[in-house]
Amino acid sequence: MTPLSALLVRDMRLAVRIGGGALMGVLFFLIVVTLVPLAVGPDLAQLRRIGPAMLWLGALLASLLTLDRLFAADQEDGSLDLMLMGRAPLELVVLVKAAAHWITTGLPLVIVTPLLGLFLNLEPGAIAAVALALLIGTPALTCIGLVGAALSVALRRGGLLLPVLVLPLTVPVLIFGVAAASGEASSGTAFMILGALTLMSLVLGPFAAAAALRHGLE
Amino acid sequence: MGFWPSLGPHAGFIVAAYVATVVVVAGLIAWVTADYEAQRRLLGELEVRGVKRRSQQPPEAA
Amino acid sequence: MALIDLANPTRFLAFIARVLPWLVVATAIAFAIGLYLVWFSPDDYQQGATVKIMFIHVPNAWLSMVVWAVMSVAALGTLVWRHPLADVAAKSAAPLGAAFTFLALLTGSLWGRPMWGTYWVWDARLTSVLVLFLMYLGLIALWRTVEDPARAGRAAAILTLVGAVNLPIIKFSVDWWNTLHQGASVFRMGGSAIDPTILRPLLVMGLAFSLLFLTLHLAAMRNEILRRRVRALWLMQAHAAQGA
Numbered sequence: 204m205t206p207l208s209a210l211l212v213r214d215m216r217l218a219v220r221i222g223g224g225a226l227m228g229v230l231f232f233l234i235v236v237t238l239v240p241l242a243v244g245p246d247l248a249q250l251r252r253i254g255p256a257m258l259w260l261g262a263l264l265a266s267l268l269t270l271d272r273l274f275a276a277d278q279e280d281g282s283l284d285l286m287l288m289g290r291a292p293l294e295l296v297v298l299v300k301a302a303a304h305w306i307t308t309g310l311p312l313v314i315v316t317p318l319l320g321l322f323l324n325l326e327p328g329a330i331a332a333v334a335l336a337l338l339i340g341t342p343a344l345t346c347i348g349l350v351g352a353a354l355s356v357a358l359r360r361g362g363l364l365l366p367v368l369v370l371p372l373t374v375p376v377l378i379f380g381v382a383a384a385s386g387e388a389s390s391g392t393a394f395m396i397l398g399a400l401t402l403m404s405l406v407l408g409p410f411a412a413a414a415a416l417r418h419g420l421e
Numbered sequence: 422m423g424f425w426p427s428l429g430p431h432a433g434f435i436v437a438a439y440v441a442t443v444v445v446v447a448g449l450i451a452w453v454t455a456d457y458e459a460q461r462r463l464l465g466e467l468e469v470r471g472v473k474r475r476s477q478q479p480p481e482a483a
Numbered sequence: 484m485a486l487i488d489l490a491n492p493t494r495f496l497a498f499i500a501r502v503l504p505w506l507v508v509a510t511a512i513a514f515a516i517g518l519y520l521v522w523f524s525p526d527d528y529q530q531g532a533t534v535k536i537m538f539i540h541v542p543n544a545w546l547s548m549v550v551w552a553v554m555s556v557a558a559l560g561t562l563v564w565r566h567p568l569a570d571v572a573a574k575s576a577a578p579l580g581a582a583f584t585f586l587a588l589l590t591g592s593l594w595g596r597p598m599w600g601t602y603w604v605w606d607a608r609l610t611s612v613l614v615l616f617l618m619y620l621g622l623i624a625l626w627r628t629v630e631d632p633a634r635a636g637r638a639a640a641i642l643t644l645v646g647a648v649n650l651p652i653i654k655f656s657v658d659w660w661n662t663l664h665q666g667a668s669v670f671r672m673g674g675s676a677i678d679p680t681i682l683r684p685l686l687v688m689g690l691a692f693s694l695l696f697l698t699l700h701l702a703a704m705r706n707e708i709l710r711r712r713v714r715a716l717w718l719m720q721a722h723a724a725q726g727a
Binding site for chain 2: 533539540699
Binding site: 350354357358360364367368370371372374375378379382396400403407411414415418419 | 562614617618620621624625628629634635637638640641642644645646648649652653655656657659660
């Protein structure tokens with residue numbers, strides 16, 4: 204097993220065993236979506252209209268809040284120092300950690316989305332569109348949040364700093380994600396741009412996060 | 422047109438915008454000035470206590 | 484004095500001390516001329532006297548972007564050359580940028596109330612400036628949470644550059660979002676032909692606000708250099724007390 208695949212397996216195991224990442228994110232997502240009808244009222248027509256937006260906001264918050272511990276746990280037990288000193292390029296290490304985070308947090312969100320879509324009275328077509336948009340868009344959320352996670356561990360500050368730094372940067376993903384899920388005439392374009400955003404953040408996110416770790420922890 | 426330009430029906434908004442700008446800019450100037458005075462005072466206090474920067478210290482006779 | 488000498492903080496302080504009085508005078512003169520031109524500028528045929536708000540709104544909106552660009556250059560200086568003055572420049576520019584962005588939003592909404600009938604519309608420009616404002620606040624929050632200025636400087640530099648890459652994308656996406664949800668009564672300021680009677684005061688006011696930024700930035704940089712000196716002396720004193 205190469206170091207990188209070993210890291211992937213390790214991170215996924217940790218996320219599943221400790222339960223901090225994977226299932227907690229899904230549970231949080233479920234609770235947020237449950238709160239929506241309680242806040243805006245049980246009117247089914249209205250829920251159908253705002254459903255995709257609510258699913259996106261829930262996914263955004265769930266994937267951000269689980270990112271907080273991505274590097275912090277590794278720093279506390281010293282394994283982050285090993286990764287910094289190891290022979291594998293730090294950018295790839297960071298990308299692998301992002302992949303593990305997405306598989307254990309983003310992917311479960313996508314999988315439970317159809318169920319939550321039923322709660323929000325979405326049409327089958329709309330549910331498929333939201334799930335597909337989340338599938339394409341959540342890697343971008345992970346990679347943007349990665350930069351914030353690296354910064355907050357470099358600064359040894361957690362809590363609200365991470366969302367405050369990262370949420371403004373997720374505006375484009377949110378806009379095109381919701382537009383792609385809307386099922387309007389423009390959603391095809393929105394899908395394309397959402398894919399472009401994801402590819403871009405897959406390239407830029409690991410570089411920025413690796414730079415933040417290197418500069419912060421020396 | 423006289424010396425006082427007529428500001429039309431929305432004079433309140435125009436005046437409010439200019440007043441707000443003056444307040445914010447004055448606040449920035451006050452902050453920068455007060456900060457300068459504070460740092461100068463702190464440096465002066467440290468100097469009185471005899472704390473010097475490395476570059477100001479006389480070369481030590483070893 | 485050669486340009487390279489300015490890289491030394493002590494020489495830079497001397498340079499600021501020599502230049503600052505002249506900059507203050509130049510800023511005051513530019514504002515005097517600008518406000519004189521604004522005072523006697525004719526009303527716009529569409530906006531009436533409300534166009535006078537534009538003379539402070541547009542320079543502030545322009546500075547809100549210029550300051551981020553200045554911080555991005557400083558961020559490169561921090562990351563590539565590890566220059567301490569680049570840190571100082573970036574840190575002291577952030578509150579100024581936030582203030583200018585705040586003014587752009589405030590004057591924009593004061594202009595919008597009579598023109599659009601509401602203080603706030605989710606217009607593309609207003610929305611993207613709002614996101615920019617939030618990013619300034621996040622950056623300031625980052626500077627304030629960390630005590631060690633060098634560590635905070637590198638983190639802030641990375642965030643600044645990530646923001647600089649993202650800002651055009653945010654602008655583009657907000658524009659796209661806005662055309663999708665286009666309201667009926669959105670009034671756009673004609674981007675094409677601006678009458679010289681409006682353009683001249685606008686340019687002078689733009690120059691005046693830019694000079695204001697330059698002056699305040701140099702003054703704030705001086706404060707920051709002094710603040711770091713005080714910090715270093717305190718640390719030295721504590722160290723000496725410990726060693727004795």
